Amino acid sequence: MIQFQNVSKYFNQGTPIVKALDLTINKGEFFILIGPSGSGKTTTLKMINRLIDLSEGTLLINGKKISDYDIHELRWNIGYVLQQIALFPHMTIAENIAIVPEMKKWDKEKIDERVNELMKLVGLEPNIYGQRKPRELSGGQQQRIGVIRALAADPEIIIMDEPFSALDPISREKLQDDILTLQKTIKKTIVFVTHDMQEALKLGDRIAIMKDGEIVQVGTPDELVYHPANDFVSSFIGKTEPMLRIADFDLELLLSQPESLTPIGVGMETLSVNSSLERTLQVLFEHEQISIERDGEIIGVLHRQTMLQYVLNELRMRVGNVNE
Structure with a gap:
């Protein structure tokens, strides 16, 4: 689905931020990038939708180089959720969600159906919340809107850059549960950056731990906790235990x-x-x-x-x- 082949990124006259990255993220996988500040995780994420261009190597989506995609086509097929949701304050919630479908020239009936479907999916009744402005919603509700806005045009890939880190612990835990439940329905390829190891262990099908622009270890939560590759991984994880999370729970x-x-x-x-x-x-x-x-x-x-x-x-x- 997403393949990094010997990908590097340099800033400031050759200072490497990401070094010779080889990584494959599978279709439908909830994939976590985690590491200390400056490890290159956000730069890696932003190279996927070309917010940052790679310096060397090849990055493929569905076997096609990202440089061969029309940039608008590429970004329309990649939903993006930030820590700061940045909903347009002068627009209603329904209008915020409809932005990309409107840019793709969907007809109004299809857009309205999609907006209603997504709002119901995250427990926000369209008739109640659709015509409200962002300031009338709580932080957690705004974050839900940010997630479904990224889903509005039904993209294959969702990238999420520390989307829950600004929330209070209760709202954060609730949204973590919600995104796991949502993923069972939407089955998207999600690439998620976090600095919180407990969040990574709870959400990730697989986790990549980064340090100094390189991947130190990739594995499932259990593999990282019980079989750390080295002392850095062991120290970074600490005494955290993975939550009992069964991917095929039915x-x-x-x-x-x-x-x-x-x-x-x-x-x-x-x-x-x-x-x-x-x-x-x-x-x-x-x-x-x-x-x-x-x-x-x-x-x-x-x-x-x-x-x-x-x-x-x-x-x-x-x-x-x-x-x-």
Whole structure:
């Protein structure tokens, strides 16, 4: 999907910021770039959409050099989310989301449908929030708009530069959960820069740790924590433990089906079938059983004991793999 082949970037009369980078990011992968300040992670990210041009080497998207793309075509197919969302203050939320589809000359009906679809996807009712101005939203709500604005024209790739770092801890954790749940639906290729190791371990399918413009180690959260490549990686990760995050977690496979047509959602907490593992565990901490819905229809019941057995099996499997 995205390939860096011997890519370097020089600033200030030859000072290397990124050095001979070889890296492949797979289609549909949530890929994290992390490292100390000055490690080259943001420069690497910005080379993907040519906000920064590479100095040497080759950068390919879908097998085609990025220099061979029309720059507008390239950037329209790459959503970009920043730490400072920079919504246009004079425009409504709906107008902010519609910017790129309008530039691509989508018809109005298609744009309206897309805006409504995306707002509902992040829990912001279009009829309530669509005509509000950015100043009328909380920081976390504005950040959600920033994420779905990047998705508006349905790009293949989303790049995110420390998008949650300015938020308070509660809003940040909620948005981390939301982006994991969202990724299960959209299945985009996401390249995400962060300086927070816990965030990286929670979100990433794979993580690249950078230092002085070079990649020190690439691996899954478990590989980095349990098999660090050197002392730098071990020290950078510290004593952080990866969260229990199972990439192929499928809630529907754990459901019990009701034996009759008795309404099973009455008086019972309800959760979406696309909910993350963390969110599901949080709800089951307070409820013995919950009903699971898809598209507004109850499809089954999840029992706490079933979920605990599932988590136990996954932990046993992980411990077995680590001990091998």
